[in-house]
């Protein structure tokens with residue numbers, strides 16, 4: 841059986857990655873503790889997505905509600921996967937792999953000419969503040 845471990849599996853990228861690999865006949869072990877709800881409130885919860893993965897894919901998606909930062913969680917993962925995790929801890933922030941295209945959308949507009957703004961940055965930030973997240 842092909843098995844893959846996906847962290848943040850209930851989130852936007854993780855859930856799509858889970859779907860992708862399940863469709864390629866992998867069994868996905870998903871790790872997500874819904875930290876999003878802790879940070880941003882219930883309306884940002886990814887619980888619905890975790891439940892959707894479980895409903896849509898049944899025993900092809902196995903969820904573990906653990907915190908990936910915990911060394912105990914890493915040990916639990918090693919037990920689940922039967923493999924030694926290659927883990928590196930660092931105090932240096934990640935750099936350079938995340939570009940926020942929202943401030944310059946010329947290239948995006950080139951590819952999707954009919955697309956236009958519904959929200960601009962100020963409106964997004966105002967909405968976040970209005971919802972009491974700061």
Ligand SMILES: NC(=O)c1ccc[n+]([C@@H]2O[C@H](COP(=O)([O-])OP(=O)(O)OC[C@H]3O[C@@H](n4cnc5c(N)ncnc54)[C@H](O)[C@@H]3O)[C@@H](O)[C@H]2O)c1
Nearest residue numbers: 848850851852853854872873874875876886906907908909
């Ligand atoms: N969305 C994008 O366009 C994009 C682009 C480039 C890179 N990324 C990166 O990909 C990663 C995922 O992005 P996303 O958009 O899917 O985010 P997301 O918020 O939708 O998903 C992240 C998931 O990780 C879970 N999580 C957070 N901390 C956790 C912890 N300690 N233990 C277990 N689970 C935890 C959250 O509950 C959430 O479900 C991020 O690192 C992001 O910076 C995203």
